[in-house]
Amino acid sequence: xxxxxxxxxxxxxxxxxxxxxxxxxxxxxxxxxxxxxxxxxxxxxxxxxxxxxxxxxxxxxxxxxxxxxxxxxxxxxxxxxxxxxxxxxxxxxxxxxxxxxxxxxxxxxxxxxxxxxxxxxxxxxxxxxxxxxxxxxxxxxxxxxxxxxxxxxxxxxxxxxxxxxxxxxxxxxxxxxxxxxxxxxxxxxxxxxxxxxxxxxxxxxxxxxxxxxxxxxxxxxxxxxxxxxxxxxxxxxxxxxxxxxxxxxxxxxxxxxxxxxxxxxxxxxxxxxxxxxxxxxxxxxxxxxxxxxxxxxxxxxxxxxxxxxxxxxxxxxxxxxxxxx
Amino acid sequence: xxxxxxxxxxxxxxxxxxxxxxxxxxxxxxxxxxxxxxxxxxxxxxxxxxxxxxxxxxxxxxxxxxxxxxxxxxxxxxxxxxxxxxxxxxxxxxxxxxxxxxxxxxxxxxxxxxxxxxxxxxxxxxxxxxxxxxxxxxxxxxxxxxxxxxxxxxxxxxxxxxxxxxxxxxxxxxxxxxxxxxxxxxxxxxxxxxxxxxxxxxxxxxxxxxxxxxxxxxxxxxxxxxxxxxxxxxxxxxxxxxxxxx
Numbered sequence: 001x002x003x004x005x006x007x008x009x010x011x012x013x014x015x016x017x018x019x020x021x022x023x024x025x026x027x028x029x030x031x032x033x034x035x036x037x038x039x040x041x042x043x044x045x046x047x048x049x050x051x052x053x054x055x056x057x058x059x060x061x062x063x064x065x066x067x068x069x070x071x072x073x074x075x076x077x078x079x080x081x082x083x084x085x086x087x088x089x090x091x092x093x094x095x096x097x098x099x100x101x102x103x104x105x106x107x108x109x110x111x112x113x114x115x116x117x118x119x120x121x122x123x124x125x126x127x128x129x130x131x132x133x134x135x136x137x138x139x140x141x142x143x144x145x146x147x148x149x150x151x152x153x154x155x156x157x158x159x160x161x162x163x164x165x166x167x168x169x170x171x172x173x174x175x176x177x178x179x180x181x182x183x184x185x186x187x188x189x190x191x192x193x194x195x196x197x198x199x200x201x202x203x204x205x206x207x208x209x210x211x212x213x214x215x216x217x218x219x220x221x222x223x224x225x226x227x228x229x230x231x232x233x234x235x236x237x238x239x240x241x242x243x244x245x246x247x248x249x250x251x252x253x254x255x256x257x258x259x260x261x262x263x264x265x266x267x268x269x270x271x272x273x274x275x276x277x278x279x280x281x282x283x284x285x286x287x288x289x290x291x292x293x294x295x296x297x298x299x300x301x302x303x304x305x306x307x308x309x310x311x312x313x314x315x316x317x318x319x320x321x322x323x324x325x
Numbered sequence: 326x327x328x329x330x331x332x333x334x335x336x337x338x339x340x341x342x343x344x345x346x347x348x349x350x351x352x353x354x355x356x357x358x359x360x361x362x363x364x365x366x367x368x369x370x371x372x373x374x375x376x377x378x379x380x381x382x383x384x385x386x387x388x389x390x391x392x393x394x395x396x397x398x399x400x401x402x403x404x405x406x407x408x409x410x411x412x413x414x415x416x417x418x419x420x421x422x423x424x425x426x427x428x429x430x431x432x433x434x435x436x437x438x439x440x441x442x443x444x445x446x447x448x449x450x451x452x453x454x455x456x457x458x459x460x461x462x463x464x465x466x467x468x469x470x471x472x473x474x475x476x477x478x479x480x481x482x483x484x485x486x487x488x489x490x491x492x493x494x495x496x497x498x499x500x501x502x503x504x505x506x507x508x509x510x511x512x513x514x515x516x517x518x519x520x521x522x523x524x525x526x527x528x529x530x531x532x533x534x535x536x537x538x539x540x541x542x543x544x545x546x547x548x549x550x551x552x553x554x555x556x557x558x559x560x561x562x563x564x565x566x567x568x569x570x571x
């Protein structure tokens with residue numbers, strides 16, 4: 001028996017979300033008294049893969065086959081399914097990130113395994129079944145999913161747990177799949193990456209602004225604050241819809257869902273659709289002129305005041321803090 | 326081109342969320358149910374646009390009981406040609422996907438376009454599960470979809486940007502924002518929807534892989550700590566020392 005985690009590589013490095021998945025897998029392996037194994041598809045250096053040992057992974061199955069360098073949900077499902085068998089795994093852990101959200105349900109079907117999409121905590125095992133919590137109704141409630149099957153698939157919500165690094169080194173083993181060219185069905189033609197910015201879905205700190213800023217020309221202070229903090233910038237739907245800000249910055253029900261450690265919302269009223277995208281954030285700061293703005297009900301810290309006065313002061317105070325440490 | 330669009334019924338976003346029977350069942354009291362927004366706004370509308378351009382047929386499929394008729398008629402009013410309702414109260418995503426895959430197996434669709442997630446369980450499951458059950462390629466978080474000579478050109482979201490991929494039909498797509506602009510049904514559509522065919526079929530039995538055993542609500546609303554606007558230094562101190570967020 002083993003717990004297998006699916007680990008993704010981007011630009012030669014293990015994705016942050018995958019480190020979390022591997023750490024989660026190791027914690028589950030501890031619960032079950034078994035080994036934590038990871039599977040990696042596509043090019044990666046042995047040195048980089050060995051670092052998975054720091055989050056408790058004992059062994060990495062590495063299929064370095066270049067056909068896996070691009071994500072193809074059908075081929076990956078088959079390959080990871082083979083890795084589950086090779087590792088003798090009963091639990092498969094993935095990140096509930098962009099690729100995981102598609103790969104995990106495929107594997108749930110392939111393995112005939114119960115599945116928790118977006119677990120926020122470690123599972124509890126009770127004999128042959130396990131239960132894990134996930135957020136439902138856009139974060140307005142939590143559901144306890146019980147996995148009834150022998151094999152279990154868990155996709156862990158990004159930023160749900162903070163991996164604690166140890167000193168181990170994982171053993172990297174070559175892994176050969178049986179896939180033929182016919183198993184690959186999608187061809188990547190190109191990517192359009194937003195360069196020079198921190199990807200919003202991976203950001204630990206986010207500074208977000210809305211209509212309260214009155215116009216796109218006023219975003220300079222938001223960008224300055226974000227840069228100072230090493231944060232990503234985000235926005236409300238209203239301002240993305242009028243093209244004050246690019247669509248990829250829109251967080252909320254129909255945009256991105258994020259769970260950063262800190263979310264600073266400036267001039268956003270906090271409509272329920274917006275809250276749905278951010279209410280998993282650990283700490284929420286709201287700056288708004290309207291004391292009745294619904295966002296204050298979801299906030300940890302609030303300032304009722306004018307963004308054009310408060311934000312420059314905030315920048316100045318954070319500069320002082322940075323200078324002092 | 327024959328396109329299948331699965332549609333789900335979900336509580337309206339503004340609904341008050343409550344549970345009954347010792348927190349094991351969602352309470353529908355006072356809840357307005359709507360067609361799942363990503364299914365309606367993006368999946369269905371893009372399917373209709375493709376049909377308008379290239380000809381063919383758009384079929385919507387829904388797994389649910391008779392009280393779902395309103396959302397099915399709305400999908401027909403927006404422009405779907407016909408509808409199938411699998412007559413069962415869905416128990417989990419796998420159950421829904423299995424019913425839809427069973428129907429798709431008999432019909433040879435060129436394309437299945439699902440919404441990326443439902444706004445109740447936020448699970449991103451059904452599209453990928455249908456693809457696996459049918460052994461089809463699938464691309465998710467899709468923002469752009471063009472079809473030419475049996476090949477789809479797709480723009481999908483990845484971490485920090487987008488990626489363009491090509492795949493041959495048949496194919497499953499999970500749609501999200503930007504794929505299409507929502508359409509409001511017009512009077513002609515609403516009138517026409519009444520007479521479009523709606524077929525009701527029984528459900529297949531499936532294994533129950535996952536059970537939602539119970540629900541819980543957040544224990545209490547957060548208590549917002551207010552800081553005076555002329556004391557921003559205090560906010561920075563709290564974020565640094567108390568929240569340890571910066």
